[in-house]
Amino acid sequence: MKKTINIAVSGLNAIDSPGPGISVIRGLRDATSFDVRIIGLSYESLEPGIYMHDVVDKTYQVPYPTAGTEALMARLEYIHEKEHLDVIIPNFDAELYSFMKLEGELKKMGIHMFLPTMQQFEERHKVNLPEFGKKYDILVPDSKNIFGTNELYTLTNEFTYPMVIKGKYYDAGIAYNVEQAKSYFNKLSAKWGLPIVVQQFVHGTEYNVTGLGDGNGNTIAAVPMRKQYITDKGKAWGGISIDDKKMLEITHNFVSKTKWRGGFELELMKGQDNHYYLMEINPRMPAWIYLAVGVGQNIPEALVNLALGEKVEPFKDYIKGKMFVRYAWDMIVDIEEFQAISTIGEL
Amino acid sequence: MRINKNIAISDMGFVFNPVNGESYSVNPIGVEIINLLKEDKSYEEIKATILNNYSTDETTFEKDYFDFTNLLLHLNLTETEDEKNN
Structure with missing residues (x-):
């Protein structure tokens, strides 16, 4: 009989710009090395995963990262008392910092995680990407952090339009002139704060790789994907696994040089010059992680085994030319369920 | 010219x-x-097969064949010299 592991997972917002939680859980439920009881961690009462009872066994609301690590720790202690957590998989960029800070304390309580180190998390941040590229010899597009709209007027000395105007954590817009750049600056800075990142637009085709590093420089898993259907938020609604040796080489190089620990997603652009530019590094598994499971690399399962200190052999291969197509599904939910999660924060 | 060995083509x-x-x-x-x-x-073998199976002439075949194979080349569906040697 397989051991049952209690795993808490966030990112249950399976919406048009989805969090990875539901896909991660599907991978965990497909795991062959253990059984799972899934504890959902939610921030909002309408995250669809809360109501998907065949996917998530029990959900608890947790405080927003702005409430601080003490509030989060208090809530996790309460959840742990009830659920005896073995592993937590945080899936939002914005919450990772708090969980990384609490990693030591949680470990003492017997709760394991497999997250990047604080240094890895900080240096791959989009505001630090040019230095990251230089340090690890990875091609990145030119970019600059700016703190005021006045700086937009002098950018044409270094950049040419179109430029990508990026929020500190999420969201971006392509600006073809200074007026558009100003509008994006105001919108994104109001939402995500400063600085705003201005990046040279690279014409080309967008590719992504998801993978898992063991923290010692070994790539445990790597699956490249080409987006086939992109939503207006730039998210993949359909994609296909591909056989691109160069992208795998970039991934192995990234993992071995940074000694990356945990799941990740590399966003790459193949420019018209046939070079791959690293656009962004997401320090967690992406929402399309179930494609990796579907092509033979169960990254969520491997991540849990690494978190628990098990030895995990690197995956050698994956199926090429396998697609994922996302879909929307209306669930019918009783008001009592909504009431429970909204008032007592548990369901 | 050789089609890249990874290329998958269905009967359809x-x-x-x-x-x-x-x-x-x-x-x-x-x-x-x-x-x-x-x-x-x-x-030469492909030309003979097509001329034998279809009612077309050599000039038309030649023009269409090179149009088609140039397209395959342009779409990176053919092997480069390096790939052939590997």
Whole structure:
């Protein structure tokens, strides 16, 4: 009989710009090395995963990262008392910092995680990407952090339009002139704060790789994907696994040089010059992680085994030319369920 | 010219390039020519097969064949010299 592991997972917002939680859980439920009881961690009462009872066994609301690590720790202690957590998989960029800070304390309580180190998390941040590229010899597009709209007027000395105007954590817009750049600056800075990142637009085709590093420089898993259907938020609604040796080489190089620990997603652009530019590094598994499971690399399962200190052999291969197509599904939910999660924060 | 060995082609004419995820549709004669190229048939052999099976003349075949194979080359569906040697 397989051991049952209690795993808490966030990112249950399976919406048009989805969090990875539901896909991660599907991978965990497909795991062959253990059984799972899934504890959902939610921030909002309408995250669809809360109501998907065949996917998530029990959900608890947790405080927003702005409430601080003490509030989060208090809530996790309460959840742990009830659920005896073995592993937590945080899936939002914005919450990772708090969980990384609490990693030591949680470990003492017997709760394991497999997250990047604080240094890895900080240096791959989009505001630090040019230095990251230089340090690890990875091609990145030119970019600059700016703190005021006045700086937009002098950018044409270094950049040419179109430029990508990026929020500190999420969201971006392509600006073809200074007026558009100003509008994006105001919108994104109001939402995500400063600085705003201005990046040279690279014409080309967008590719992504998801993978898992063991923290010692070994790539445990790597699956490249080409987006086939992109939503207006730039998210993949359909994609296909591909056989691109160069992208795998970039991934192995990234993992071995940074000694990356945990799941990740590399966003790459193949420019018209046939070079791959690293656009962004997401320090967690992406929402399309179930494609990796579907092509033979169960990254969520491997991540849990690494978190628990098990030895995990690197995956050698994956199926090429396998697609994922996302879909929307209306669930019918009783008001009592909504009431429970909204008032007592548990369901 | 040789078709890249990774290229998948179905009987219905669906061509998939697993390196970049691109896919294309070709008509039945396109499928036939791609399959002949995959079998390493020479230009002369392919010409003889097509002229034998279809009512077309040599000039028309030649023009259409080179149009088609140039397109395959442009879409990176053929092997480079390096790939051939590996």
